[in-house]
Amino acid sequence: MSRIHEVATITSKGQITLPKAIRQVLGVDSGGKVAFDFNGKGILVTRAEPGEHTDPAIARFLALIERDIADGKNVMVLPPALAKSLQQARKRRVDVKDEIEGNVSL
Numbered sequence: 001m002s003r004i005h006e007v008a009t010i011t012s013k014g015q016i017t018l019p020k021a022i023r024q025v026l027g028v029d030s031g032g033k034v035a036f037d038f039n040g041k042g043i044l045v046t047r048a049e050p051g052e053h054t055d056p057a058i059a060r061f062l063a064l065i066e067r068d069i070a071d072g073k074n075v076m077v078l079p080p081a082l083a084k085s086l087q088q089a090r091k092r093r094v095d096v097k098d099e100i101e102g103n104v105s106l
Contacts, residue, residue, distance in 0.1 A: 018045075
């Protein structure tokens with residue numbers, strides 16, 4: 001592949017627009033994700049594969065829960081109704097692509 005050199009301007013919010021030629025080569029479009037890897041000399045930009053990025057806040061939260069479980073802190077028995085509901089939900093097949101029925105409040 002031939003070399004592509006593009007320049008992008010950083011906004012006051014630290015954002016850049018990925019040049020069209022780079023987006024095309026990476027095969028990303030609006031809503032697509034890219035990964036930045038710094039190797040000590042420069043930055044490599046690649047198309048991010050689904051599930052590649054991890055949220056550091058979630059990672060810290062899961063580590064906190066893991067420590068609590070290991071130390072026996074903040075661990076309690078689930079209320080019977082909730083435990084039964086979770087056991088029943090495990091038996092149902094869920095397709096994450098299915099439409100959500102009813103009203104959902106976030």
